[in-house]
Amino acid sequence: MQPNLIDIPKEFYPFESAEPFKECMVCGIDLTLGTIDYFVEKAVKNNVEYQVQDIVFEYAICSACAHTMQQSISKESQQNMQAFFTNRQAFMSKMQAYQRGEGEPLEELISRCSLYGEPITEMSEYMMLGHFRGGKMITTTMPYIMGGKAMDELSGLMSNETIDEMNKFKDQYFGGPVELEGLWKGKPVFL
Numbered sequence: 001m002q003p004n005l006i007d008i009p010k011e012f013y014p015f016e017s018a019e020p021f022k023e024c025m026v027c028g029i030d031l032t033l034g035t036i037d038y039f040v041e042k043a044v045k046n047n048v049e050y051q052v053q054d055i056v057f058e059y060a061i062c063s064a065c066a067h068t069m070q071q072s073i074s075k076e077s078q079q080n081m082q083a084f085f086t087n088r089q090a091f092m093s094k095m096q097a098y099q100r101g102e103g104e105p106l107e108e109l110i111s112r113c114s115l116y117g118e119p120i121t122e123m124s125e126y127m128m129l130g131h132f133r134g135g136k137m138i139t140t141t142m143p144y145i146m147g148g149k150a151m152d153e154l155s156g157l158m159s160n161e162t163i164d165e166m167n168k169f170k171d172q173y174f175g176g177p178v179e180l181e182g183l184w185k186g187k188p189v190f191l
């Protein structure tokens with residue numbers, strides 16, 4: 001079945017860019033052709049008082065590279081991550097409603113932590129993830145936001161090996177201000 005495609009919300013564009021991501025960070029494949037799906041992940045640090053955002057890291061990764069990346073995560077960590085989401089009934093219901101086309105409007109959905117409902121304007125850090133094809137967003141996968149609290153809980157379920165793998169991945173691809181990098185050490189990269 002062909003998934004439905006909608007315009008990509010600007011929140012998933014590269015920071016301060018007027019256009020979506022164009023290539024896979026890992027293999028460099030041209031994502032604008034729409035020949036392979038991709039994911040965009042962003043980690044945002046938000047100054048709650050001034051409402052100024054810094055991007056800790058952001059990238060697009062094609063589904064082939066994401067799959068390879070997933071293979072490097074231990075079975076146990078994969079199962080723990082999966083259980084983390086499936087055990088949260090409210091999150092799962094929200095996702096199922098979204099897949100049926102009966103979910104909250106997209107703007108509403110990406111304005112709060114998908115697990116705890118905290119508005120992003122009130123969180124000092126959060127991550128966002130979405131699924132795309134070419135210049136469009138795939139509506140059969142709910143984009144989600146994860147706030148600091150949910151991230152801490154999830155990273156607590158990772159094995160040390162998995163966290164090492166994820167840190168290696170981050171070290172390899174992300175530069176950026178050192179003080180921000182320090183903040184995200186040990187936080188998982190979600191795929």
Ligand SMILES: [Zn+2]
Binds near residue numbers: 027062063
């Ligand atoms: Zn790739």
